[in-house]
Amino acid sequence: MKLSELADKLGAQIVANVERADEAQVERFHVSDRISDLLNSGSDETLLVTGLVNMHLARVAELMDAPGICLLDGIAPDAPLLEAALRRGIVLMISESGREETAGLLRACLLEELCEEAD
Amino acid sequence: MKSCSYRISGGDYANAGAASSDLKAVLKRIGVEPAAIRRTIIAAYEAETNVVIHALRGEMRVTIGPGQIDVEVDDDGPGIPDIAQAMKEGFSTAPAAARELGFGAGMGLPNIRKSSDRFVLESTVGQGTRLRFTVHLKAHAVAAAAGNGMRISPERCTGCLRCLRVCPTQALRVRRGTNAPAILEHLCINCAECIAACASGALAMSAAAELPDPKGRSLLIPSSFLYQFGAGIGPESVRRALTELGFAEVRELGPWHEALRRATEQYAAHSKALPVISPACLAVVNLIEMRFPSLIRNLAPFLSPIEAACRDWAAEGKSVMVASCPAERAALLLRPATERLEADIIPPALLAQKVMPLVAAKRGAESSSASLELKNGNSRTTSKTRTTTRTSTKEGVLEVTGIRHVVRVLEEVENGLLPDVRVLELFACEQGCFGSPLLKEDAFISRHRARSGTAAEEARAVRREKPFTARAGLRLDEDMAKAMAKLSEIERLRRTLPGKDCALCGAPTCDALAEDVVLGRTACSISDCRTLTKK
Secondary structure, three states: OEHHHHHHHHOOEEEEOHHHOOOOEOOEEEEOOOHHHHHHHOOOOEEEEEOOOOOHHHHHHHHOOOOEEEEOOOOOOOHHHHHHHHHHOOEEEEOOOOHHHHHHHHHHHHHHHHHHHHO | OEEEEEEEEOOOHHHOOHHHHHHHHHHHHHOOOHHHHHHHHHHHHHHHHHHHHHOOEEEEEEEEOOOEEEEEEEEOOOOOOOHHHHOOOOOOOOOHHHHHOOOOOOOHHHHHHHHOOEEEEEEEOOOEEEEEEEEEOOHHHHHHHHOOOEEEOHHHOOOOOHHHHHOOOOOEEEOOOOOOEEEOOOOOOOOOHHHHHOOOOOEEEOOOOOOOOOOOOEEEEOHHHHHOOOOOOOHHHHHHHHHHHOOOEEEEOHHHHHHHHHHHHHHHHHOOOOOEEOOOOHHHHHHHHHHOHHHHHHEOOEOOHHHHHHHOOOOOOOEEEEOOOHHHHHHHHHOOOOOOHHHHEEOHHHHHHHHHHHHHOOOOOOOOHHHHHHHHHHHOOOHHHHHHHHHHHOOOEEEEEOHHHHHHHHHHHHOOOOOOOOEEEEEOOOOHHHHOOOOOOOHHHHHHHHOOOOOOOOOOOOEOOOOOOOOOOOOOOOOHHHHHHHHHHHHHHHHHOOOOOOOOOOOOOHHHHHHHHHHOOOOOOHHHOHHHHHO
8 A cells, every 4th residue: 555545544644755655555564662673574565663763763664675664652753763764765654643543543454455456 | 706894883873774774785786686685684784783782893794605695793892691591582781772762672683593594603701792694595595494394214215216207396316325215405395296106105294203282272284184084074073073182272274275365366456467376385386486486476475374374373382283295394394483393293194093083983973964064054155165166167267286287387377378367276286285195085085075164264365574586496506607518518418318217327317317417416427327337
């Protein structure tokens, strides 16, 4: 699913690389507050979802080719993260809701898309 | 050969990962396969951040050779007093500052070990730590490390050479003097054809010899297992017997096959690479990765049914799995391994032995089971019934079973001769997994009985995280010029051989013998040819 579409459905605000959100596609997401987890699960089809807010997220996304990062609880990125995401072309979005709710919504959206493909 | 080295400054969090980023760019430029890049980068980033967190300074040196990537990371940090403890997941000595950033989860070293093929950690307290790891580029090296799930009992081999002739990838040799089959692991696709051909039992799937204690554990069986006990004993009796044995839960693979089938068809509706090939049979996947790499993009990106069924389920020591072929066993062993896993994978025959006495006593109790179950089947549409109707009515889905047919069909796909097929379901065994040589009942009969079976289990298709990758099994040499020289040498040698493919030399064909001699594979020479020596 396109990141822009996902952000819409999630009610998330895209704060970096809005223009890329229309081309970037994800098929799954991974929620964790541990860099190692995000590193292990990242791929070019994965949205990284995390309660962390620091520039290392952008580095991990870049290394694993992950197209986007979703922050939680409406917490805005600090300047270094924002700058790092912009520089590396990584779509950065902020979900107003918390971890469980965001994960639930993401799951529903991605599943819905799978089902639509089926019909 | 290319080398690069990077300085890493301890405590410089702002630049943590810079070396790994640069290394990734280098690997991409060289054209290293994506799977190897991924593994190298995960390990390199973990090693790099370890230096940043724990040391004052360090250095990462990388050597990229034709077959592998070697990485060495030295630091002058405090050293690791107890390496075994440091290797445990969750153990970390990272300061609070690092943890706040999401580091220090105690996953770093285990992650490096998981992502690499070779891992060496040396450390002296007060002096520093040296970590070396290697990632193999040759896919077959990885496959060999995983093992091919076969057990060879030389004392049983009668030297009949049947296995040589049936192996679809010519992976078997029976060298003179050894009188026992040997497997060229990088060519073996785990298809079980040799097990079917071996009358003496010299070739078998390696598996646990004893049934693990079933008390309180769950059991995963291929659906075919329920139909192994003759006409009088239906699936319900077998399920009951399994519960009597003590298993807390009995799960079946059938619905997972069905879920994969549906997902593959959905995927095919959007895929540009047609026909889409279902990854239902792991031996077929292995075959494609090795012999038909151009068709890897046609494989639907899902886990095979047994991998999907076990993914979130087979927790350590809690479950027992029946593998119906070496390919399934190898896939289960490749999962994040626990030491007990190997003992928890059992062959169907072992379980059948235990079930037999329990069901035999009740033979006949379900004598009209076929008709009874049909009624049940009507009220609750079953996965199996759906399977058959879907496959036979759905246009553009072609099911092919039996490895020889599969090879021919794949050749046609490669040559673009199957534009009228949308989805290909290929199975190495006749009649799909019902035809595994590890099962006793004839494939046609058990599959016929299964058509009226029921399974209420919920199943889904699971997307793969790791992409399918080509295996270099058939490549003669990494260097193309050398490979061509070897090829012409093989052809020259081949012309001196009689071309009867009698297999008496221990290689399946004259071509294979010529190749073995040129590539210097295990002690063999052109004089092994009986026809030549007779003259």
